[in-house]
Amino acid sequence: MAKDDSLRQRKTPHQRDAHGATGAGVKPFKFDQAAMLKKLITISITFAFVRFVLIPFLMGPKDYDRFVGKDAITGKAVYMVPCSKDYESEEFEECKPKECRRVVRDDLVSLSDAQHLLGVAKRGLSLGGSLGGASILDIHSGALSMGEKFVNIYKLLESMEEEIFSAEDFEVYRRVKGQIHNAIAEEFGIPKDKLYLTKPTFFSRMNMTPPKTIHDEYWHPHVDKETYGSFHYTSLLYLTTYQQDFDGGRFVFIDKKSNKTVEPRIGRVSFFTSGSENVHFVERLKDGTRYAITISFSCNPEHAIADPTLK
Numbered sequence: 001m002a003k004d005d006s007l008r009q010r011k012t013p014h015q016r017d018a019h020g021a022t023g024a025g026v027k028p029f030k031f032d033q034a035a036m037l038k039k040l041i042t043i044s045i046t047f048a049f050v051r052f053v054l055i056p057f058l059m060g061p062k063d064y065d066r067f068v069g070k071d072a073i074t075g076k077a078v079y080m081v082p083c084s085k086d087y088e089s090e091e092f093e094e095c096k097p098k099e100c101r102r103v104v105r106d107d108l109v110s111l112s113d114a115q116h117l118l119g120v121a122k123r124g125l126s127l128g129g130s131l132g133g134a135s136i137l138d139i140h141s142g143a144l145s146m147g148e149k150f151v152n153i154y155k156l157l158e159s160m161e162e163e164i165f166s167a168e169d170f171e172v173y174r175r176v177k178g179q180i181h182n183a184i185a186e187e188f189g190i191p192k193d194k195l196y197l198t199k200p201t202f203f204s205r206m207n208m209t210p211p212k213t214i215h216d217e218y219w220h221p222h223v224d225k226e227t228y229g230s231f232h233y234t235s236l237l238y239l240t241t242y243q244q245d246f247d248g249g250r251f252v253f254i255d256k257k258s259n260k261t262v263e264p265r266i267g268r269v270s271f272f273t274s275g276s277e278n279v280h281f282v283e284r285l286k287d288g289t290r291y292a293i294t295i296s297f298s299c300n301p302e303h304a305i306a307d308p309t310l311k
């Protein structure tokens, strides 16, 4: 009887388990859900790390999408962007942005006026200049970068024999400012007399010199409305051309999904609403010298400034 029992318990070859074991210590296969889940989580984390951390790190920063390239465009390029809440608590109903956007136009300012203003910028800035890579000249207030500080160019000129600026320089400046003023008022449906030129409005020169003060670090993302306080609409008139006069130095709008560039071109006007829907920066220069003018407008009459005149 005992023998029979032992015979019955012996397994045939078909009854052997996958490892060839023949009975003693056989573990029946059991689906271990917890272990499987752990494995899946480990694989997912590894995949996410490689895809979103390691690969982007090894490949360097993502390049930008081009909004407007350096070649001339006909008509205007418009990019609509939802307005931030920055204007909600403000008055100025007829002027403040209701629909926000970015606009680029090459047909607004003539090439000869842009070339003329480049001459003004070069002459004015040759009297001073930052020790770092970014200098400004504001011909309204007279502010001119000098070393690590600012001086008043009109005071400087009093002590000089030669005339640096002419009546024509101011005429061209006012004409160009007027063309941009009209274009912004028309684009955003603002009565022209409800939109005011504001400060700072200034020439800028950027080059490869390493920065000395925070004023030289033009490449930080910023919101003009926060940085300058009075701005509702920012415009930029470019006086030099990307990859011709300088390299790097593209203007970059920062968006959630992809950043968008405007490549400067002499005579090109770029304008946009100044709130946090339009965070931006200027890419660090890689070569050459870049000249532009920032011309700004406010809806607040208290922040209005007059046109500059020959002093």
Ligand SMILES: O=C(O)CCC(=O)C(=O)O
Pocket: 204, 224, 236, 251, 280, 281, 282, 292, 294
């Ligand atoms: O020169 C540019 O393209 C932009 C300068 C700028 O962001 C500014 O003046 O606030």
Ligand SMILES: [Fe+2]
Pocket: 222, 223, 224, 280
């Ligand atoms: Fe800016």
